[in-house]
Amino acid sequence: MIGRLRGVVAEVGEEDALIDVVGVGYVVRCGSRTLTRLPEIGSEALLHVETIWGEQTGMTLYGFLSRDERRAFVILKTIQGVGPKAALAVLDVLSPPELAAACARDDKAAIARAQGVGPKLAARIAIELKDKPIHDGPVQAFHASIPAAEAAKPSLAGEAVAALMGLGVAEPHARRVVEAAAVRLGEDAAPAALIKAALQELGR
Numbered sequence: 573m574i575g576r577l578r579g580v581v582a583e584v585g586e587e588d589a590l591i592d593v594v595g596v597g598y599v600v601r602c603g604s605r606t607l608t609r610l611p612e613i614g615s616e617a618l619l620h621v622e623t624i625w626g627e628q629t630g631m632t633l634y635g636f637l638s639r640d641e642r643r644a645f646v647i648l649k650t651i652q653g654v655g656p657k658a659a660l661a662v663l664d665v666l667s668p669p670e671l672a673a674a675c676a677r678d679d680k681a682a683i684a685r686a687q688g689v690g691p692k693l694a695a696r697i698a699i700e701l702k703d704k705p706i707h708d709g710p711v712q713a714f715h716a717s718i719p720a721a722e723a724a725k726p727s728l729a730g731e732a733v734a735a736l737m738g739l740g741v742a743e744p745h746a747r748r749v750v751e752a753a754a755v756r757l758g759e760d761a762a763p764a765a766l767i768k769a770a771l772q773e774l775g776r
Contacts (some may be wrong), residue, residue, distance in 0.1 A: 574598075574633060581610055581617050589635065591617060592675045600635035602659040604744065605667075608751035609637055622646055624656060634660070640668040644706045651700050653693050661686040662697065664747060668706050675701040687744055732766045747772035 577600065584607055587727055591598045600619055611617050619635035619641040626632065636642040648659035654666060665685045666674060674682040675698045686695035709756075732750045737773035753769035754761065761769070 574621050575623070577619045577621055577633075577635065578616065581613050581615055584610060584613065589619075591619065591635075598633060600633045601660070602635045603664045604748045605664045605751055606635060606637055606641070608748060609755055632656070637665075638668075640706070644668040644671060647701065647704055647706050648697070651697055652663070654697065658686070658688055658693070661688050664744075671701065672706050674698065678702075732770055736740075745774075746770070 577591050577593055577598055580600070581589060582597060583590035583594040586607075588599050589607060589610060591600055600621065602619075606658075618637050619637065619771040622634045622636075622645055624632050624634065624644055634642075634645060636645065642731060644663060645656075645659045648654050648662055662671065664682060664687070666682060671683070673679075678698050680691060680694040680698050683689060683697050684691055686694075689697070732753070732773045733746045749770045750766065752773050753766055757765060757769055
């Protein structure tokens with residue numbers, strides 16, 4: 573079983589990345605959040621990996637930039653109806669701390685933003701993950717540290733994604749270009765600047 577890869581980013585596709593480890597190329601499936609945050613091609617990357625075996629597909633590697641993301645992926649897959657694709661989709665719209673906070677306040681709508689996750693599955697995820705430690709540090713302490721009004725406030729990236737969707741851009745594509753724009757501009761970018769940069773990404 574492969575648990576971690578350190579190597580050079582050789583290629584980045586829509587759903588996976590090719591990581592060159594001493595001349596051996598590993599194809600690693602990743603969510604769009606991870607793919608947009610990978611170092612540029614030719615640079616070294618460290619991926620935390622979950623290895624899954626399937627009778628039809630053989631060995632598939634799923635890669636994450638943090639242990640928390642890998643842990644959340646593993647826990648999500650234990651829920652009935654959540655496969656690897658749905659687990660990646662949830663982590664594309666919610667980081668592990670955001671997912672923990674959403675489950676704590678029973679915010680099914682936030683979870684249902686994930687592509688392919690309907691209201692019933694979102695409700696099941698919220699219930700089953702409510703008290704599970706899906707990121708480092710006590711879950712209850714994290715919940716207590718965030719005022720309810722602040723936790724419910726949409727992120728700048730979420731506002732930018734919503735704005736692009738209002739222009740007719742499909743949600744997965746909108747999330748991808750907003751993530752890329754956020755990496756380029758930094759976390760403190762103003763919403764207007766983030767939207768403008770995301771539109772530039774669309775034009776590339």
